[in-house]
Structure formats: structure tokens, C-alpha cells
Amino acid sequence: MKKVGLKDIAEHVGVSIALVSYVLNGQAEIKQVSKENAQKIKAAAELLNYRPNQIAKSLKMHKTHTIGLVVADINYRFSTGITRAIEAEAKKANYTVLFGSSNENENTFAELVNVLINRQVDGLILVPVENSQDQIKMLQKAEIPFVLIDRNFPEITTNHIALDNYKAAYTATAYLIKQGHNRIAFFNYATTMFHLQERDRGYLAALKDHDIVFKSDWLQQINSANRAGDIQQALDSILNLKEPCDAVFFATDTLAINGLKYLNKIKAKVPQDISVLSFDESEAFELFYSPITHLRQPLEEMGQKAVDTLLELINYNKISKQISLSSELIIGQSCKE
Amino acid sequence: MKKVGLKDIAEHVGVSIALVSYVLNGQAEIKQVSKENAQKIKAAAELLNYRPNQIAKSLKMHKTHTIGLVVADINYRFSTGITRAIEAEAKKANYTVLFGSSNENENTFAELVNVLINRQVDGLILVPVENSQDQIKMLQKAEIPFVLIDRNFPEITTNHIALDNYKAAYTATAYLIKQGHNRIAFFNYATTMFHLQERDRGYLAALKDHDIVFKSDWLQQINSANRAGDIQQALDSILNLKEPCDAVFFATDTLAINGLKYLNKIKAKVPQDISVLSFDESEAFELFYSPITHLRQPLEEMGQKAVDTLLELINYNKISKQISLSSELIIGQSCKE
DNA sequence: GCTATCACTTTAAACGATTAAAGCAAATGA
DNA sequence: TCATTTGCTTTAATCGTTTAAAGTGATAGC
Numbered sequence: 001m002k003k004v005g006l007k008d009i010a011e012h013v014g015v016s017i018a019l020v021s022y023v024l025n026g027q028a029e030i031k032q033v034s035k036e037n038a039q040k041i042k043a044a045a046e047l048l049n050y051r052p053n054q055i056a057k058s059l060k061m062h063k064t065h066t067i068g069l070v071v072a073d074i075n076y077r078f079s080t081g082i083t084r085a086i087e088a089e090a091k092k093a094n095y096t097v098l099f100g101s102s103n104e105n106e107n108t109f110a111e112l113v114n115v116l117i118n119r120q121v122d123g124l125i126l127v128p129v130e131n132s133q134d135q136i137k138m139l140q141k142a143e144i145p146f147v148l149i150d151r152n153f154p155e156i157t158t159n160h161i162a163l164d165n166y167k168a169a170y171t172a173t174a175y176l177i178k179q180g181h182n183r184i185a186f187f188n189y190a191t192t193m194f195h196l197q198e199r200d201r202g203y204l205a206a207l208k209d210h211d212i213v214f215k216s217d218w219l220q221q222i223n224s225a226n227r228a229g230d231i232q233q234a235l236d237s238i239l240n241l242k243e244p245c246d247a248v249f250f251a252t253d254t255l256a257i258n259g260l261k262y263l264n265k266i267k268a269k270v271p272q273d274i275s276v277l278s279f280d281e282s283e284a285f286e287l288f289y290s291p292i293t294h295l296r297q298p299l300e301e302m303g304q305k306a307v308d309t310l311l312e313l314i315n316y317n318k319i320s321k322q323i324s325l326s327s328e329l330i331i332g333q334s335c336k337e
Numbered sequence: 338m339k340k341v342g343l344k345d346i347a348e349h350v351g352v353s354i355a356l357v358s359y360v361l362n363g364q365a366e367i368k369q370v371s372k373e374n375a376q377k378i379k380a381a382a383e384l385l386n387y388r389p390n391q392i393a394k395s396l397k398m399h400k401t402h403t404i405g406l407v408v409a410d411i412n413y414r415f416s417t418g419i420t421r422a423i424e425a426e427a428k429k430a431n432y433t434v435l436f437g438s439s440n441e442n443e444n445t446f447a448e449l450v451n452v453l454i455n456r457q458v459d460g461l462i463l464v465p466v467e468n469s470q471d472q473i474k475m476l477q478k479a480e481i482p483f484v485l486i487d488r489n490f491p492e493i494t495t496n497h498i499a500l501d502n503y504k505a506a507y508t509a510t511a512y513l514i515k516q517g518h519n520r521i522a523f524f525n526y527a528t529t530m531f532h533l534q535e536r537d538r539g540y541l542a543a544l545k546d547h548d549i550v551f552k553s554d555w556l557q558q559i560n561s562a563n564r565a566g567d568i569q570q571a572l573d574s575i576l577n578l579k580e581p582c583d584a585v586f587f588a589t590d591t592l593a594i595n596g597l598k599y600l601n602k603i604k605a606k607v608p609q610d611i612s613v614l615s616f617d618e619s620e621a622f623e624l625f626y627s628p629i630t631h632l633r634q635p636l637e638e639m640g641q642k643a644v645d646t647l648l649e650l651i652n653y654n655k656i657s658k659q660i661s662l663s664s665e666l667i668i669g670q671s672c673k674e
Numbered sequence: 675g676c677t678a679t680c681a682c683t684t685t686a687a688a689c690g691a692t693t694a695a696a697g698c699a700a701a702t703g704a
Numbered sequence: 705t706c707a708t709t710t711g712c713t714t715t716a717a718t719c720g721t722t723t724a725a726a727g728t729g730a731t732a733g734c
Contacts, residue, residue, distance in 0.1 A: 056720035
């Protein structure tokens with residue numbers, strides 16, 4: 001791979017490297033390069049198919065025009081949606097996105113963040129995983145610009161963009177109640193993550209505000225390591241109560257999909273036997289025999305705001321932004337009317 | 338963001354930069370660095386939290402230890418699966434993956450490839466889009482190591498890893514025939530892409546080999562720009578023939594999902610009214626009331642082979658590999674028995 | 675005729691790493 | 705005693721850019 005550098009163009013035209021650099025960076029006028037040379041240089045660059053070496057440029061400029069993105073799991077629909085939005089927004093500002101997936105693993109997360117930093121990304125957009133507080137604090141100490149999305153740690157002050165999870169869960173629960181349910185189960189991961197706990201809180205608050213006495217059997221904690229098994233057990237449990245639940249609200253799409261598979265297996269009909277509502281979106285929700293009512297997150301908006309906030313941080317320093325977004329309840333046919 | 342460089346460590350310990358570099362690159366022994374200094378240097382690096390600047394390293398070494406990946410659309414299940422596999426395999430060899438999605442757009446594709454090259458990736462793994470032949474030829478001329486996956490251009494000799502699409506389509510069609518269908522429709526995108534045309538060819542060959550006379554109405558070409566509309570029209574068409582089709586075989590998951598949505602809408606029952614079979618996988622396939630029989634692509638294997646081939650290309654030059662993989666037919670309940 | 679200005683162009687020092695090659699004591703050999 | 709070897713360390717060039725600063729020849733001003 002023969003490389004064409006500024007030097008080659010300079011030699012070809014018979015001028016110095018500096019002149020070539022000026023011209024190709026659009027500084028021809030302010031550096032008063034003669035039209036003749038400017039012309040020749042541009043022609044030569046074209047002819048030789050010159051491609052600037054961004055590595056060298058970055059080294060000199062201390063700017064890579066790259067932002068690092070770490071999502072929790074590339075297989076989540078959330079991840080692909082947000083990635084797309086972020087890439088699009090970054091592109092507008094002429095930034096490239098370097099991308100990685102932590103697979104919800106805290107070591108992988110730390111590793112990825114380090115790789116990205118070593119590559120001198122100008123900033124990071126992160127979906128932090130459980131127990132990654134130390135990494136986050138490290139970033140703050142190192143003064144590396146970053147913004148968290150989707151999740152955040154209330155005990156650390158950071159710039160973050162996330163859903164108002166409390167409100168979303170509250171709204172959805174209230175909707176179920178309005179539809180006439182009064183024994184509503186909530187399935188969530190057993191987790192220390194704030195954003196998921198907020199969903200618990202919203203669910204509980206909605207029950208309380210509507211004078212429904214919460215039964216502890218309704219709130220089922222799923223261990224992500226044993227997701228399928230736990231969900232089956234949990235579903236069995238809420239369906240076999242003396243007063244079985246008449247609705248189940250899943251805190252994430254992954255939970256819902258696993259849950260629906262099991263409901264299919266035991267031939268429980270949605271919504272005749274039980275109503276179903278879920279956070280997030282999934283292609284599968286639409287195609288289920290009774291399309292699943294769900295909470296759609298504003299991925300586009302989240303991605304845009306994340307990039308904008310990060311760029312602000314990179315370019316104008318020190319800002320503090322905590323943005324809370326709203327979800328939209330998409331009514332399907334999975335809840336009794 | 339105060340940066341710690343070799344210089345800082347050198348000053349801190351009171352030695353030269355070279356010595357620091359030797360020690361931190363594990364050359365302490367062969368360069369006979371005194372144990373004392375080696376010790377001090379390592380300690381200082383730790384203390385100061387030194388992170389090597391990969392940009393500078395890359396510039397000097399002419400190696401970025403990065404591979405670029407361009408997928409067709411991050412929203413495809415294929416893309417997330419292959420991305421995951423590639424990242425995992427690349428990581429084993431200590432390579433980072435720089436990633437982009439062309440959204441099936443030829444300009445975006447060209448742009449992404451250029452961005453990646455400018456960043457001096459050591460090589461590329463590409464899912465080429467329609468009409469990207471010129472880009473591919475350009476890469477060859479520039480002697481940039483790359484491997485194509487999923488798709489390839491028969492008129493250009495390249496290293497590529499792809500499914501044996503002919504065989505896969507043939508197998509699936511033969512399966513439908515064996516299940517007793519004899520009016521099988523095939524839905525494919527209207528495209529010039531070889532891998533999809535191969536699917537047509539496999540379908541047609543299977544019909545022929547089983548003495549089924551092909552009717553041109555059965556092969557429906559969907560325009561991707563008007564996917565939903567075209568699919569509806571195509572389904573209406575094959576269901577309203579004098580002799581309606583009894584099975585429909587979708588050439589991709591995206592076609593199938595759209596098709597199933599419409600079948601739901603018109604309340605056509607699968608497989609009672611029509612059997613369904615599809616290429617690719619989707620979460621939705623499992624959750625459909627009769628899980629869709631489909632062709633699973635070996636994403637893991639494809640990703641692994643792609644990375645391995647690329648690294649071989651990068652490290653040992655000039656090889657020529659065309660790898661053909663087999664898909665697996667996953668039997669669901671969407672075909673009559 | 676001498677300096678100033680103008681219109682350009684080149685020189686050369688970075689950026690942060692790698693790594694031949696050279697340097698320099700102390701130890702060894704003759 | 706002087707040359708050589710050994711053991712360790714430093715010097716300095718280099719990668720491909722950017723960009724102050726200095727250089728240069730022509731023209732203008734007085």
C-alpha cells in the first residue's frame with residue numbers, strides 16, 4: 001500500500017510541504033498562496049489520490065474528532081437504535097464514532113473504556129454497567145469528557161441523558177389500573193442499577209396512588225444469569241396465587257420476550273388470561289398475536305442530546321447537564337379493555 | 338486532562354525516555370536494563386497512571402491494530418450478530434474494531450470506507466452494498482487488505498466469506514416440497530446483488546429438480562424503497578391466483594417480518610392458510626404464534642473466519658480465500674406437515 | 675540609493691512514541 | 705598499562721502532519 005503524503009505532493013509540484021498543507025487545509029487565502037501554486041497543489045493531490053493521515057494529524061492537533069461509544073449489549077434493540085442515532089448526529093459534526101459493547105460485564109466495560117481512551121477519543125458516550133462507578137470516577141479524575149446515557153448513578157454527579165424511569169413506570173402502571181386491572185405483577189431484574197430501581201418505584205407509587213394494596217408476591221426479581229428459569233418460576237408463581245395476577249408488566253424487552261415465550265409454552269392467552277405490558281420496543285412485540293402494549297423510548301432524541309452535550313463538553317468545557325426524557329406508551333392489544 | 342507521557346515517567350525516575358520505552362514494552366531484558374531502573378520505571382508508570390498514546394505509537398509503527406467493519410444496516414439481526422462475533426475474535430488477537438453502518442447506501446458506504454482508511458485501519462471487513470464495485474476495486478488498487486462478508490461480486494476476485502446461498506435456498510425449497518407444497522412463492526428484493534440472486538437460483542433449481550413447473554407469479558420482486566406496500570401487493574397477488582400459493586418463502590428476515598405483519602392484518606393463518614419459511618433469524622420468529630421455520634446463518638463462524646482471513650492478509654500478505662458456509666434449517670411450526 | 679512593504683515561500687520545531695547507533699564507565703584480558 | 709569487552713544508558717532520527725517564524729526577491733516610498 002504505497003502511501004501518498006504531503007511530501008509526495010510537494011515534490012511533485014516543486015514546492016514545500018508547508019504550502020501543500022496550507023492549500024489542502026483551505027488556508028490558501030489567508031496564507032496568501034499564489035493561485036498558480038494552489039491550483040497545482042490541488043491538482044496533484046487529486047492526481048496522486050492523496051488521503052491525509054489522520055493519525056499524524058491527530059497527534060499534532062491533540063484532537064481525533066472521534067467519540068467513543070460503549071453500549072451495554074449490541075443485541076439490545078435499545079443499543080442499535082441509540083447507536084444509529086448517535087452515529088447520525090456525530091456525522092453531522094464530522095465526528096467518527098468508535099464503538100464497543102460491554103455485554104453488561106464490568107471488566108469488559110473498563111477495558112473498552114481504556115482502549116478508547118488510549119486511542120485518544122475526544123470524549124465518551126457510555127451506557128454504564130452495574131458496578132462501574134469506579135470507572136466513572138476515574139474518568140472524572142482524568143478530566144475526560146463523557147456523558148452517560150440510559151443509566152446513571154445518583155451518588156455521582158455526572159452529565160447524563162436518561163428516561164424518566166419513574167414516570168414511565170408510573171404511567172404504564174396507571175394505565176393498567178385504568179384498564180381495570182388490580183393485581184398487577186412487575187418483573188424486573190434483581191439489580192442495584194438506579195434506572196431499574198426507579199421503575200420499581202414508579203410501579204409501586206402508581207399502585208399506592210390508586211389505593212391498591214401491594215402484595216410482595218407481585219414484584220418479581222429476575223436474576224439475569226438465570227433469566228429464562230427465573231422468569232418461568234416467577235410467572236408460575238404469580239399465576240398460581242390464590243388471587244392470581246391479571247396483568248404483568250415487564251421492566252425490559254428482554255424480560256418480556258422471555259416471558260412471552262413461556263406464556264406461549266403454557267398456553268396462557270394474552271390478554272384473556274393475563275395482560276402484558278413492557279418497557280422498550282421489539283420487532284417481536286408487533287408480531288405477537290396480540291401486539292404488546294409497550295413504552296417506547298425516544299432513542300433519536302437521546303442520541304442527539306448525548307452527542308450535542310458531549311460536543312459542548314469537548315468544545316466549551318465544564319457544563320453540567322442532567323436531561324430527563326419521556327417515553328411514549330404505545331397501545332397494542334395485549335391488555336384487557 | 339493532564340496527559341502523562343513517557344517523558345514524565347523519565348523525568349520522574351531520572352532516566353531517558355528510551356529506557357522507559359524499553360521497560361514498558363517488555364524489552365527490559367533484551368536491552369539489559371538494570372533491574373533497579375526497570376523496577377522504578379514500572380512503579381512510576383503505575384503511580385502516574387501512564388497510558389500509552391496509541392496515536393503516536395501508530396504513527397511510528399505504521400500499524401494501528403485496528404480493523405474497520407462496515408455492515409449494511411445496524412438494525413439487521415445479521416449485523417449485530419456478526420459484529421459481536423467479529424469483535425470477540427478481533428479481541429483475541431488484540432485488535433480493536435472500528436465500526437460503521439452504511440444503511441445500504443452506496444455513498445455512505447464509500448464515505449465510511451474512506452474515513453476508516455484515513456484512520457489507518459490495518460484492514461477492513463465489509464458487507465458491500467449494491468453498486469459498490471468501484472469502491473472495492475479502488476481498495477484493491479490501493480492494496481488495502483480487506484475481506485468481504487455475506488456478499489460478494491462474482492465479477493471481481495476478492496477474499497470473501499459468505500453463505501452458500503444457492504444451496505440454502507435450494508434446501509429450504511426442497512423442504513417445503515417435501516412437506517407437500519407445490520405452489521411455492523418466493524419473495525425477494527429486486528436487486529442486482531449476487532447473494533440474493535443466488536437465492537432465486539436455488540429456489541428455481543429446487544422446483545425444477547422436483548418437477549414442479551414454475552409460474553412467474555410465484556417469484557415476487559420487492560422494491561426495498563417501498564417494502565411494506567410491495568409486500569402487501571405481492572401477498573395479495575399470490576393468494577388470489579386461480580391456484581393460490583400454499584407456501585411463501587421469504588429471502589430475508591426483513592421481508593418475512595413485513596409479510597407476517599400483513600398476513601396478520603388480513604387474518605391469514607399460518608400455516609393453515611399458507612406456510613411460511615424465511616431466511617435469517619429474528620426474535621419475532623420465535624414469538625410468532627407458529628414459530629417460523631427459518632434458515633440460520635452461522636454468524637459466529639463467519640465472523641471468526643472473516644477476522645482470521647483478514648489477519649492473515651495483514652500479516653502474511655497475498656492470499657486468496659473464498660469461503661462458503663452452510664446454513665441450518667431451523668424447523669418451527671410455520672409449515673404444514 | 676536606502677529602507678519598508680508586499681507577496682509569497684521555506685525552514686524547522688513540535689506532537690509522543692520507537693529504536694538503531696553511539697556513549698561511557700567499570701571490569702577483564704594480555 | 706593499555707585495549708577490549710561488558711553492562712547499561714543516552715542520543716537523535718523518524719513517522720506525517722501543522723504552523724510560527726524567518727527568508728526572499730520585487731516593488732514602492734522618500
